Amino acid sequence: MSGILKIAFKLLVNxxxxxAALLVGITFAVFLMVMMTSMFAGILSRASSxxxxxxxxxxxxxxAVNNVSSSIPMPDYVQDAVRSIDGVKYAVPLYSxxxxxxxKNGVYQAVTVIGLDxxxxxxxxxxxxxxxxxxxxxxxxxxxxxxxxRKLGNPKVGSEFEINDHHGVVVGIxxxxxxxxxxxxxxxxxxxxxxxxxxxxxxxxxxILVKPKSQNDIPHIKQExxxxxxxxxxxxxxxxxxxxxxxxxxxxxxxxxxxxxxxxIVGLSISGQTFYTFILENLEKFGALKAIGxxxxxxxxxxxxQAGFTAFLGYGLGVGLASFIIMSAKLKMPxxxxxxxxxNLGIAFVMVLIxxxxxxxxxxxxxxxxxxxxxxxx
Amino acid sequence: xxxLAIQATDLAKxxxxxxxxxxxxxxxSFEAKFGEMLYIVGPSGSGKTTLLSMISGxxxxxxxxxxxxxxxxxxxxxDELADFRLNKIGFVFQDYHLFPRLTTVExxxxxxxxxxxxxxxxxxxxHEYLEIVGLAQRAELPPVKLSGGxxxxxxxxxxIASRPDILIFDEPTASLxxxxxxxxxxxxREHVLNDRRCIIxxxxxxxxxxxxxxxxxxxxxxxxxxxxxx
Numbered sequence: 383m384s385g386i387l388k389i390a391f392k393l394l395v396n397x398x399x400x401x402a403a404l405l406v407g408i409t410f411a412v413f414l415m416v417m418m419t420s421m422f423a424g425i426l427s428r429a430s431s432x433x434x435x436x437x438x439x440x441x442x443x444x445x446a447v448n449n450v451s452s453s454i455p456m457p458d459y460v461q462d463a464v465r466s467i468d469g470v471k472y473a474v475p476l477y478s479x480x481x482x483x484x485x486k487n488g489v490y491q492a493v494t495v496i497g498l499d500x501x502x503x504x505x506x507x508x509x510x511x512x513x514x515x516x517x518x519x520x521x522x523x524x525x526x527x528x529x530x531x532r533k534l535g536n537p538k539v540g541s542e543f544e545i546n547d548h549h550g551v552v553v554g555i556x557x558x559x560x561x562x563x564x565x566x567x568x569x570x571x572x573x574x575x576x577x578x579x580x581x582x583x584x585x586x587x588x589x590i591l592v593k594p595k596s597q598n599d600i601p602h603i604k605q606e607x608x609x610x611x612x613x614x615x616x617x618x619x620x621x622x623x624x625x626x627x628x629x630x631x632x633x634x635x636x637x638x639x640x641x642x643x644x645x646x647i648v649g650l651s652i653s654g655q656t657f658y659t660f661i662l663e664n665l666e667k668f669g670a671l672k673a674i675g676x677x678x679x680x681x682x683x684x685x686x687x688q689a690g691f692t693a694f695l696g697y698g699l700g701v702g703l704a705s706f707i708i709m710s711a712k713l714k715m716p717x718x719x720x721x722x723x724x725x726n727l728g729i730a731f732v733m734v735l736i737x738x739x740x741x742x743x744x745x746x747x748x749x750x751x752x753x754x755x756x757x758x759x760x
Numbered sequence: 761x762x763x764l765a766i767q768a769t770d771l772a773k774x775x776x777x778x779x780x781x782x783x784x785x786x787x788x789s790f791e792a793k794f795g796e797m798l799y800i801v802g803p804s805g806s807g808k809t810t811l812l813s814m815i816s817g818x819x820x821x822x823x824x825x826x827x828x829x830x831x832x833x834x835x836x837x838x839d840e841l842a843d844f845r846l847n848k849i850g851f852v853f854q855d856y857h858l859f860p861r862l863t864t865v866e867x868x869x870x871x872x873x874x875x876x877x878x879x880x881x882x883x884x885x886x887h888e889y890l891e892i893v894g895l896a897q898r899a900e901l902p903p904v905k906l907s908g909g910x911x912x913x914x915x916x917x918x919x920i921a922s923r924p925d926i927l928i929f930d931e932p933t934a935s936l937x938x939x940x941x942x943x944x945x946x947x948x949r950e951h952v953l954n955d956r957r958c959i960i961x962x963x964x965x966x967x968x969x970x971x972x973x974x975x976x977x978x979x980x981x982x983x984x985x986x987x988x989x990x
Contacts, residue, residue, distance in 0.1 A: 384876070385873035385874075385876065385877070385878075385879050385882065386873060386874065388873075388879060389859075389862070389866070389870070389873060392861060392862055392866065393859065393861050393862065396861035396862070397861050664859075666855075666857060667857055667859050669857075670851075670853060670857035671870070671874070672842075673818055673845065673851055673853075674845065674846060674851060674870065674871055674874060675842050675843065675844075675845040675846025675847070675849075675871065675874055676842065676846075676874050677838075677839055677842045678838075680874070753818075753819075754813075754818045755813045755818050755819040757853060757857060
C-alpha cells in the first residue's frame with residue numbers, strides 16, 4: 383500500500399464512530415439487497431422445480447401455459463405429431479396435476495401428482511428407498527422426500543392412503559432435487575394410473591417431453607410444433623418463461639425490485655451522508671495537504687480508496703450476514719426458499735459500487751474545490 | 761545574509777469584478793534572502809496573507825511575478841506548482857492543521873510521504889525532527905493530546921521535515937500565550953533558521969517583533985515600511 387493510501391486508511395479507520403456508521407450503512411444495505419434477491423431467486427427456482435426435476439431437454443406445451451402447475455391438457459394427436467417430426471429421438475407424455483390425499487388419520491392433504499410415461503418412466507426421480515419398477519405395482523406411488531413429506535405423516539415404503547377414493551401405496555421414497563413452491567408434497571406414479579385415478583378433461587397430456595436427436599434439431603422441432611399451434615421450449619426457456627411470469631405478471635418481481643431499490647436508497651443515504659460529514663470534517667486538512675503539495679489526483683485517490691475500502695468491507699459483511707441468516711433459517715425451516723446466486727451477488731456488488739461511487743463523488747467535489755488559500759484565510 | 765530566496769515584482773491581486781472589485785494587494789515588490797527571518801506585519805485586511813499566499817504558490821496573482829531560484833513560479837503547471845510547494849516551501853498554519861486521527865509522528869511524516877518516501881523511512885526521519893523540536897516522547901500521541909505550544913512545534917517539525925528552502929509561518933503566535941509564543945520564535949531563530957533557509961512570518965503580534973531580521977509593514981495592500989534589524 384502506498385504511503386498516501388496508508389494515510390487515507392488511518393484517517394478512515396481511526397475515526398471509529400464514522401467508520402462504524404459507514405460500515406453499518408453499507409452492510410445493512412447489502413444484507414437487505416442480498417436477502418431480497420435471494421428470496422426471490424429461491425422462489426423462482428422452486429417455481430420451476432418440476433422442470434428441473436424431470437430433466438427433459440424439450441417441453442411441448444400450450445402457448446398459454448406460463449407456469450408448470452397451470453398446465454393446459456393437449457390432445458393425443460399432438461404427441462403423435464411431435465413423434466413424427468424429423469430430429470425427435472423420442473417424445474413421451476407427462477401428467478401434472480393436483481389431487482387430495484386422505485391420510486390414515488382422516489386428514490386431507492393437497493398433493494401434486496406427476497404421471498410418468500408408462501413405457502419409459504422418463505423423468506423418474508432417484509430413489510432413496512424402494513425400486514422404480516414397483517411403480518407398476520397395484521396402486522403404486524412414489525413419494526418425494528422433501529420438506530413437505532411430513533404433511534403426509536412421514537410415510538414409509540408400504541404406507542397406505544386414499545387418493546380420490548382410490549387406494550394408494552407408497553412403493554418408494556425419492557430424493558428431492560428442488561422442492562416445489564407451494565408447500566405441498568409430490569407423488570410420482572405412472573401416466574396411465576394418474577389419468578385414471580384423477581379427474582381429468584377430455585385431453586390428458588399436460589406436457590410432452592421431447593428428446594431431440596441433436597442440439598441442431600431444436601430449431602426445426604420448435605418450428606414444426608408451432609405449426610401445430612403449440613409451443614416447444616428447451617428446459618432453460620421454459621424456466622425463463624416461468625420466471626418471467628412471476629417477475630412481471632404477479633407483482634412479485636416488482637415488489638422485490640422495489641424493496642431492493644429501497645435497500646439501495648437506505649444504504650446510499652446512510653453511507654453517503656456519513657461520508658459527506660467525514661469529508662466535511664476533514665476538509666480543512668485536505669486543504670492543508672493541498673497547500674503542502676499534495677496533487678488533486680492524490681487526494682481523489684485517498685477518497686476513492688476510503689470509499690472503496692468501506693464498500694468492499696461492508697459488502698463482505700453484508701453477504702456474510704445474509705448467508706448466515708439464510709443458512710440458519712434453512713436449518714430451522716427446511717421450507718425456507720432463499721438461495722444466493724452469482725446474479726444476486728453481482729447485483730449487490732454493482733449497487734455497492736454505485737453507493738461508493740456517489741458517496742465519494744460528493745467528497746471529491748468538495749475536496750477538489752477547496753483552495754489552499756482558504757486555509758490561510760481561515 | 762545570503763542570496764535571494766524570493767523576488768516578488770509588481771504583485772497585484774484583486775477579488776470580485778466591476779463595482780465589487782476589491783484590491784487586496786497593489787503593486788507590491790520585495791525581495792527575501794536566505795538566512796533572513798522576514799516579518800510581514802500590518803492590521804487585518806492589509807493584504808499580508810494574500811501576499812504570503814502569492815509568494816508561496818498558493819494564490820495566483822492578477823499581475824506581477826514571483827521568482828524563486830530565477831524561475832517564475834506562476835508559469836509552472838499545477839503539478840509543477842504542487843511539487844514546488846512540496847519541495848521548496850514549508851508551511852506552519854495558524855491553526856496548525858494537524859490530523860487528529862494520525863499520531864504526532866505520522867503528522868510530521870506527511871510531507872515525506874507525499875514525496876513518496878518509504879513509510880518506515882518517513883517515520884524514522886519524522887522521529888528525528890520531533891527530537892529536534894523536543895517532542896520525541898510525544899511521538900505516538902494524537903496531536904489533540906498536546907498543548908497549543910507543543911502542537912505548534914509539531915507543525916514546525918512537519919514544515920521542516922522535507923528540508924524546504926523557504927518556511928512560511930501564518931500568525932504563529934495567534935493561539936499561544938505570550939511566553940510560549942516567544943519561546944517558539946526563539947527556537948525557530950536558533951534551530952530552524954540557517955544560511956540556506958529563508959523564513960517569512962505573517963503576524964501582527966508586536967511581542968515577537970524582536971526576533972525579526974527585517975519587518976515589512978503593509979497597509980491597504982501596499983508596503984508602507986521596510987525596516988532592517990539594527
